[in-house]
Amino acid sequence: MAIRERMSGNEAIAVAMKQINPDVVAAFPITPSTEVPQYFSQFVADGSVNTEFVAVESEHSAMSACVGASAAGARAMTATSANGLALMWEVLYIAAASRLPIVLACVNRTLSGPLNIHNDHSDSMGARDSGWIQMYSENNQEAYDNTLMANRIAEHPEVLLPVMVCQDGFITSHAIENIELLEDDKVTAFVGEYSPEEYLLDKENPIAVGPLDHFTYCFEHKRQQAEAMIQAKKVVLQVSEEFAKLTGRKYSLFEEYKTEDAEVCMVVLNSTAGTAKYVVDQMRAEGKKVGMIKPRLFRPFPVDEITAALSRFKAVAVMDKADSFNAAGGPLFTDVSSAMFAKGVFGPKMINYIYGLGGRDVKATDLELVYNELLKIASTGKVDSVYNYLGVRE
């Protein structure tokens, strides 16, 4: 019997962490993820967890301590946002290359500059090449569920890669919504024990982690790391299937919303997908055949599945809450459109909207604008402009 509760996205992450009860949490506060280590510290202080909480002096040290802990054989978790994630940058790469299954809750916030505490995806998008698995969450339920699955995915012997679970800062992290929690014992059973084959604390089998790796061997290590990311997709599906049996909540690589007979589609991450669903419903009521796809797994990027799902549409708008400043299109757009081309899916016209940067509010009317543009493209076959900004004052 699930536990019905109501809480913010941050609290949901903290509760998931409490139930997972990792060995080590090393975290440093940064808005809007601060509440995660705060809630967690209270759990520690109250004896609700067996975790060693390391109140590190910076995010660089947070990830460094997680690397040390994970290499030592412990289950290690942390949380951060924006510049905290940026400060961890070199260590993120090291964690992934060292094949350490660390789990990080990324409460998405704009990367400076300028300084801005509100939501966009520039932080996690900036880390997309770090070798971390990335999962995106529309609301507190998804953030909670993704976190519960994260350790299982990370620790799978064919994966052994760190996982980042993303959700929108303030929009879902600070909004109190209904949620269904799993019972503690069910989480414990589902998450299981972390039993690495090799770990620093193994006296019988001491290991050395983090070599100087010259050109003779380095490339093979990177290829091996690439393979782990390739295998991660099927592991995400396997773990999600198991999770569905346990909770009834089904997760795949992405969510498709009213796409079966849609002519046009919007691809959008996290909370804005919620607004998009509302707009889809409104427009469908007017007889417009619109649909939405919300990616969940962004790294690894599920090329085959996404291109297959998008192939049926006449026009697709990929929404990016981050800009690559490549004068061409945002990160999600780049991945989606290059996948389409590589798979020979030339049917749909592809356009990109950069939206919501710095926490600019995204309104239903903004998304309606996008759908109307898509429907126009669908009927005329003409694209005026590929790389667009939505909601900025012109």
Add this chain to the structure above:
Amino acid sequence: MAYNLKEVAKKPERMTGGHRMCAGCGAPVIVRQILRALKPEDHAVIGSATGCLEVCTFIYPYTSWKDSFVHNAFENSGATVSGAEAAYIAMKRRGKVKEETKFIAFGGDGGTYDIGLQSLSGAMERGHDMVYVCYDNGAYMNTGIQRSSATPKYADTTTSPAGKVIPGKQQWRKDLTEIMVNHNIPYAAQTAAIGNMKDLYEKAEKAIYTKGPCFLNVLAPCPRGWQYNTPDLMEINKLAVESCFWPLYEVENGKYTVTYKPKSKIPVKDFLKAQGRFKHLFKAGNEGLLEEIQIEVDKRWEALLKKAGE
């Protein structure tokens, strides 16, 4: 038990030959002795910052370390080992690990005085049961002898060269040992490899087996960067100590003890003259610079003696 070189010699060797450190490097000499201070039955998790020690002792697929070893990045040896120590506490509590394990983080002066200072400070402040050992060779040696805040004043380095107008590094060394003392940790010490290694061994033993965060600052002469004849390593160490350029002392719970007082303190120029990185100071006209250094060495030595109540 009183230090006995011959007894200590029977202890197991925890660092093998086959690493790529320069012939005559001061660092592995001190590392070997420090590790020897571990009880043979204890497991160790050793961390190292990027630097000469790490890149020479752990080149895939070889490792010189017989214990567990972890390298992360340049500035985070303190944080990384503190994470491993936290893991140990958690896993021990759950019964997943039973053995007595000691945590030792190494860093050069680069990875400790400068880029790694924050990470070291945080680890010490949080009270992790670990030792941080700085092997101080007075410059960023691994990347080609660039100045650090540990470089002695007027030393010639590749980013503070002794040129026509500026005679080497313009700043006095940072006193890191004192900074660590002021973290109010149970044990902080400055030591070097001299004589039969008693000072180094005893301090290493104390640091490893005192509960809580402990710090050792160890002089590590570099034949390449300091420009002296390779076989002279132990002589250089001796000159550094006998001139009081590198005082040997320890601070236990705030109490200072000078562990070696030279019978007759030699002028610091004897130490400087032995190294090519100071040869410009011996040109005519630079006598004032030598005097400056002597005054500063004396000042710091007197201040130390005062703290020790002497």
Add this chain to the structure above:
Amino acid sequence: MSCKSCKKDQQEIPVTVNWKEITKGGTISAAGNAHQFKTGDWRSMKPVWLVEKCKQCLLCYPVCPDTSILINEEGKRTDFDYDHCKGCGVCVKVCPFKAIDFVEESK
């Protein structure tokens, strides 16, 4: 005493190893396997142990950066490990009894 070489530290990872077989993340479990890597060919000068002059004071073994003066089970120094000795000469200078000679490495 010589380090006991167990099966683990004898493991070879050949330069031809492919990506499927290479150890994950660059982690090595053959602790101390560096002793397989011979650095003796770095030498241009070579220390020679003059046994008859040696008083077994043991001041030489700890100053070797390359662990090339080994101590046997009786706690006495044995001959140089020429596979690893780099010929730095630190031990030569440190010996109070001139029991270590320093000669040119013969080709």
